[in-house]
Amino acid sequence: MNSNRLRTAYEARSTGTTAGPAFSSGHGPWLRTGDGTAWFDGTSGSGAATLGHQHPAVVEAAAAQLTRLVHTGCKLNSDPRIRMVRRLGALSPYREPAVLPTVTGAEAVEAALKVARAATGHRSVVSFRHAYHGKTAGALALTWRAEFKRFSAGPPGPVFTATLPDPRRPYEDGSGGTAAVLPDLTAALDEAEHHGGVAAVVLEPIQVTEGMLTVDPALLDRIARAAHDRGALLVLDEIYTGLGRAGRMFTAELMAETPDLTLVGKTLGNGFPISAVLGEQRVMDALPPGVQTSTYSGSPLCCAAASAVLDTLVDQDVPARARVLGQRLDDRLGELAADHPWMASVRTAGALAAFDCVRNGRPDPARAEAVVEAASQARLLLFGGGPEGATVKIVPPALLTEDELGFLLHGLATAVSDADATAVSDADEAEAGQSGARQAGGVLR
Numbered sequence: 001m002n003s004n005r006l007r008t009a010y011e012a013r014s015t016g017t018t019a020g021p022a023f024s025s026g027h028g029p030w031l032r033t034g035d036g037t038a039w040f041d042g043t044s045g046s047g048a049a050t051l052g053h054q055h056p057a058v059v060e061a062a063a064a065q066l067t068r069l070v071h072t073g074c075k076l077n078s079d080p081r082i083r084m085v086r087r088l089g090a091l092s093p094y095r096e097p098a099v100l101p102t103v104t105g106a107e108a109v110e111a112a113l114k115v116a117r118a119a120t121g122h123r124s125v126v127s128f129r130h131a132y133h134g135k136t137a138g139a140l141a142l143t144w145r146a147e148f149k150r151f152s153a154g155p156p157g158p159v160f161t162a163t164l165p166d167p168r169r170p171y172e173d174g175s176g177g178t179a180a181v182l183p184d185l186t187a188a189l190d191e192a193e194h195h196g197g198v199a200a201v202v203l204e205p206i207q208v209t210e211g212m213l214t215v216d217p218a219l220l221d222r223i224a225r226a227a228h229d230r231g232a233l234l235v236l237d238e239i240y241t242g243l244g245r246a247g248r249m250f251t252a253e254l255m256a257e258t259p260d261l262t263l264v265g266k267t268l269g270n271g272f273p274i275s276a277v278l279g280e281q282r283v284m285d286a287l288p289p290g291v292q293t294s295t296y297s298g299s300p301l302c303c304a305a306a307s308a309v310l311d312t313l314v315d316q317d318v319p320a321r322a323r324v325l326g327q328r329l330d331d332r333l334g335e336l337a338a339d340h341p342w343m344a345s346v347r348t349a350g351a352l353a354a355f356d357c358v359r360n361g362r363p364d365p366a367r368a369e370a371v372v373e374a375a376s377q378a379r380l381l382l383f384g385g386g387p388e389g390a391t392v393k394i395v396p397p398a399l400l401t402e403d404e405l406g407f408l409l410h411g412l413a414t415a416v417s418d419a420d421a422t423a424v425s426d427a428d429e430a431e432a433g434q435s436g437a438r439q440a441g442g443v444l445r
Contacts, residue, residue, distance in 0.1 A: 020381055026053030029397045029404050031381070039379045040407055044395045047208065050245050050267040050322075050351065051312055052397040058270050061308035065301050074297045084303035087310045088276060092262065093252040098284035100277040101298040105239040105265040106134025108275040111292045112261050113138050113200065115277060116233045119260075119286035122197030124158040126188045126232075130166075130387055132209035133202065133237055158195040162188040164203070167214050168345035168356055178219055185223065189230050198232035200261075205251040208240040211386030212347055212354035212393060217254040224257035233260035233283070239275060243267040243309075244318035244398060247326055247350025270309045274302040322350035322398040325405070329353040329394060332409045336416050342367060343416065351398040356390050363390035367419060374418035380411035 020039060023031040029052055030038045044050060051058065065080060072078050081101065089097035100115070102108040117123060127133070133143050162185040165178065192198040201223060207213040224234040236259035242250055245267050252258050260283055265275030273296070277284070296302075312318065330348040333355055337343035344358045357367035368384045371392045375382045383393050396408055 020376065028052040028054075029400060029408070037379070039381055040396075040404075040411060042375070042380055042382045042394050042396050042408065042411075044351075044397050045271060046266070047240050047245065047395050048266040048269065049271055050243070050318065050398050051270045051309065052399050053271070055270055055309075055312065055399075057312050058272075058305050058308045062272065062301060062305045065304035069300045071296075072298075072300060074293045074295055078298070078300040078303070080300045080303035080307065081298045084307045084310070087307055088264070088268075088278065091249060091310060091314070092278045093250050093258050094278060094280050096281045097278060098281040100284060100287075100292065101303070102265075102275045102277065102292075103273050103294055103296050103299075103302075104134070105263070105275050106136040107294060107297075108239065108263045108265055108277050109133045109202070109237065110136055110138045111287075112202070112235050112263055112277045114292055115261060115279070115284060115287045116200035116235060118288070118291075119233060119283050120197065120199045120231055122199040122232065124160065124192035124195045124198050126160050126162055126185070126192050126198060126201045126227075128203050128207075129161055129163050130207045130210040130213055131202075131204060132207065133204075158192065160188040160191045160195075164207075164213070164215055165219070167347060168211075178216075178222065181219065182222065182226075185226055189226060189232075192232075193230060198227070198230040200233045200235045201227040202235040202237060204237045204241065206241050206246055206349055206352065208352060208393070208395075209385065211356070211391035212349070212352055214347065214349055217251070220251070221255050221257045224255070224259065228257075235259065235261045235263065237263045239263050239265035241349075241352070244313050244322055245351055247323040248319050249313070267313075268306050268309060269302055270305065272302040272305040274299065274306050316399065318398050319350070325396070325398055325400060326350045326353065328405060328409070332412065333394075336413060340416055340420055342420075351396060353394040354386075354391050356386065357392065358390070363388035365389035368392050370419040370422050371415050374422070375411060375415035377418070378411045378414045380408065380415065382415070 021033050024034045025032045029040050031041050031053065032038050041053065069078060085099045089099050100111055102111050113125065131143060163181055165181055189198055203215065203223065205215055205220060227234045236251060238251060242262065242264045248254060250262060261277055261279040263277055268274050268276065326348040330346065333346040333353060337346050337355065342358055342364065344356045346355045357364040357371065359367065365388060368390045372382050372384045385391050385393055
């Protein structure tokens with residue numbers, strides 16, 4: 001074999017690979033191809049670019065740090081790491097905060113499980129239906145979808161699943177209403193207690209990956225109290241929702257109880273790989289030194305970017321900007337739903353929005369796929385999802401100009417209208433096919 005011969009290489013398909021074209025540059029909500037064609041990113045890079053792509057303050061901080069110090073390893077400190085820890089801790093809901101830097105969201109989940117087990121001396125964990133916490137072994141054990149787990153090792157400790165109300169159908173199929181949820185949670189806690197005690201109850205305040213399913217803050221409080229009654233920690237996974245994305249710096253602002261641990265990521269780096277576990281120092285320091293390390297955790301480069309993100313969140317009041325954006329999205333999606341009855345369960349929370357597609361009262365994944373495809377034709381990038389695959393998710397950057405918001409709203413209207421036309425056309429074709437079959441049947445008889 002000629003070792004100098006060029007060979008074609010392909011990305012492994014396990015990532016689910018790519019939507020849209022190959023992008024070369026970005027700014028704000030826009031991603032551009034090599035020829036300069038602009039696409040509106042209604043996914044915010046899987047929810048991370050809350051400030052928009054290439055935010056000037058973040059880029060400037062990272063570029064300056066790039067010339068000074070990029071890497072130290074996890075066990076050597078740096079000025080940017082100290083600044084980031086102090087800044088994030090000061091913004092957190094904790095009186096004596098400690099910050100455990102990690103790299104990815106799944107790594108933050110893994111670290112939180114270690115902290116919870118160290119702090120409580122217990123092993124078992126309770127998670128919830130429709131949860132998504134990542135795809136490493138411990139995080140995956142808490143994740144709802146069975147197909148994600150097929151090729152993974154078993155969980156490092158017993159995990160039990162409880163049910164949350166489905167905000168789309170609050171009183172159907174036994175999943176709705178607090179009265180129905182609490183007995184189910186109690187049963188899961190009982191099982192966990194019989195298998196090594198309950199170390200943690202872990203949940204997302206909004207289950208974004210599975211269709212933007214919001215948990216009422218009052219129910220979060222009741223879950224927190226139920227956890228504490230068993231000597232467990234409440235771990236709130238705010239990797240997607242925290243730091244302004246959902247309209248609050250932290251969901252704890254809406255709660256009477258304070259989560260024992262809070263997980264952040266995505267927005268924290270605005271595209272740089274950084275995440276963290278937050279909590280009271282006395283809880284966090286239950287985990288001995290050296291038990292949770294990772295080569296790139298606390299990276300000077302990523303910490304410099306994260307500090308710039310945190311400053312921008314405060315200086316530009318990003319949580320408030322996200323709430324205003326959410327209201328505009330809610331208004332427009334409500335108008336569209338009034339004209340297109342197959343749009344169901346419009347829901348928004350800050351710079352997060354979603355709706356379901358239905359047909360004859362049942363989920364319609366084909367229509368959701370048609371909306372996403374029609375949006376792509378209008379150069380608006382959206383993701384589908386949801387437990388039935390019938391959800392359309394809208395996750396734009398929180399900082400939009402009026403013109404950028406106008407493009408987004410117009411693109412959504414166009415996508416919904418085009419998907420409607422496609423469905424009518426498909427129905428006509430189906431009817432024509434049935435009519436032809438009937439006629440053919442008459443001739444044959």
